[in-house]
Amino acid sequence: MLWPVVTSLSQESPLRPDPVPWIQETYLATTELQLLATLLLAVFVVATLSWTSRFQELLRRRYGTQLAEASSVVLLGAVVIAGVYAFSVIWHVTYVLEYTLSTMAIDRWLAAQQLVTGAIVLTAYLAIRFINRSIDKLAQTRAVTKHQSEVAYHVADVAIVAFAATVILTLWGIDLTNIFIGAGAITAIVALTARETLTAMLAGFILLFSRPFYVGDWIAVEDTSGIVTDVTIFTTKIQTFDDRHVLIPNDEVTNSPLTNYSQNDQLRVEIDVGIDYEDDPAHARSVIVDAVSDLESIKTAPAPQVVTKGFGESAILLECRVWIADPTMRRQLTARTDVVEAITSAFDREGITIPYPQRVHTSRNDAFQIDGRMQEGENMPAVDD
Known part of the structure; x- marks a missing residue:
């Protein structure tokens, strides 16, 4: 029968040296002692x-x-191995380990292949961890942006895994030609069926290297304006000023006009104001400059400027130009509010009129039509309707 054979094998096994049988017969002879030993283990x-x-x-x-x-x-591997062996000794089943090891018997070349494969996998894992932590340290020093660090993670991980897989396949004698041919065919199919996704991914790499904006910048892409909250390989996430979160594919970002209001650390704010045609434009410009020069919400350098834009339907149009630092929408709105209020107060003090929209109707040759009849001027003959 198989049981005596297995028992004899287990008794002759190197897994049961001299002290083990004595310990089993002395301290692990009953089920109660075995349960207690299992609990202690x-x-x-x-x-x-x-x-x-x-x-x-x-x-x-x-x-x-x-x-x-x-x-x-x-250490964890050693603890697991020791625990399994101790459990087999407690319950007198070391022959199971012996049988398992005998069925797993391999030659030296196969063992070497397995050891080298394990070493390659462990090395690749440690390399990925080391590179990722190095990228984290660079991100902490602001040498790279968050978007660049995320892309660097993926590129480094894929490169290391691909290199390790190539070495392992070569070690086990697997021909890589067919794999590369299949990968090329799959790549062509994916390129045809997912062109938009690949285009967005390539645009993500373009944004990585060109760096037209950073996370936290205030940008405008076509009709969308807001703060950049996240940039991935495929999309750019913008939080608008009405608290909407907009995802824009990266290919649209690279193919559309892009305005970065945070790039130069300052922004010019323009406010239009009209004055009555009877007022002096030069005096009005001087009053506006004096009114806004001391505002805390704007910069003193460059100094505020006022230019005359042209003639409006009801007023002479002036444009007040001021600059704000560290541009944000809140600072821009604050500056606009302060400038408008300062100009209004200054015009009230100086008696400068901001006219309402109005139209002046005049007649040619002093002729007016009233109730279907024409009134005559001094030199205008009467004309029937």
């Missing part, structure tokens, strides 16, 4: 895992994150 495993977590934190502070994570992985 569980407590030991939990305590070891807790100690491993503290040990990892100590290593992280002293030697860095990569070494701490690698050490914790090795």
Whole structure:
């Protein structure tokens, strides 16, 4: 029968050295003792895992994150292996491990392949973690933007995984020619069926390298104006000033006129005002400059300017130009409000009139038509309707 054979194998197994049979016969002979030993083993495993977590934190502070994570992985693996072996000893089933190991017997070349494959996978994992943490450190120093760091994550991870997969496939003797041919065909199909997505992705890389704006900038793309809250490989997210969140594909951002109000750290604000035709434009310009020069919401350099734009239907049109620092919509609205109020107060003091829209109706040759009849002027002959 199979049981005596397995039992004899287990007795001769290197998994049961001399002390193990004696411990099993002396301290693990009954079910009660086995249950107690299992409970003690569980407590030991939990305590070891807790100690491993503290040990990892100590290593992280002293030697860095990569070494701490690698050490914790090795310790956890050792704890799992020791726990499984101790459990098999407690319940007298070491022959199961022996049988499992015998069925997993492999030659040296296959073992070397497996070891090298594991080493490549571990190296790729550590490289990804190292590069990602390096990118995080660069982002903290503002050497790269948030958008650039996100794109760098994906590019670095894909490159490392692709290189590791190529090395592993070559190690196991898999011909990469057919894989590359299949990948080329799949790429062509994807390029035809997802052209818009690929275009948006390429535009995302263009935005990465050209850097026309940053997260937090105030931009305008066609009819959409607001603050950039996020930039991904495919879309740019803008929060408008009426609290709407708009997602714009990156290809539309690169193909449309783009205005970045935050680029130069200042913005010119223009306010139009009209004065009566009977008022002096030069005096009105001087009054406006004096009224707005001391406002806290605008910059003193460049100084405020007032130009005469032209003739309106009811007024002579003047344009007041002031500059604000660190442009935001709130600062722009505050500056407009302050300038309008200052101009209104100054015009009231100086007696300068801001006329209402009006039209003046006059007749030619002093002739007016009233009630279907024409009144005569001094030199106008009577004319029937």
